[in-house]
Amino acid sequence: MVVATADMKVGVSYTHPDWDTATYDSEDKALIPVMEDISGETEVRIDVNFSMTIAVDEDGQPAEIESVTFRNDRFIYIDLNEDGYPYK
Numbered sequence: 001m002v003v004a005t006a007d008m009k010v011g012v013s014y015t016h017p018d019w020d021t022a023t024y025d026s027e028d029k030a031l032i033p034v035m036e037d038i039s040g041e042t043e044v045r046i047d048v049n050f051s052m053t054i055a056v057d058e059d060g061q062p063a064e065i066e067s068v069t070f071r072n073d074r075f076i077y078i079d080l081n082e083d084g085y086p087y088k
Contacts (some may be wrong), residue, residue: 002052015039
């Protein structure tokens with residue numbers, strides 16, 4: 001078994017409400033998005049913890065990957081803004 005962390009560069013597709021054109025509800029103190037969504041694609045870097053089981057042959061040499069399991073299989077939140085701030 002192999003347990004490791006990989007630094008990955010992955011392409012992602014996203015869709016989210018257009019918060020720049022949202023209406024502010026002063027009673028609820030919340031932004032209400034209008035009908036438009038923003039969609040796009042970008043590349044992000046993430047660290048992934050995984051474990052891998054490798055089958056070996058009679059000589060003890062690797063023969064095949066039996067399984068790959070992500071140890072942190074929860075959602076990963078990604079900031080799409082390069083400067084890290086949600087507003088322009």
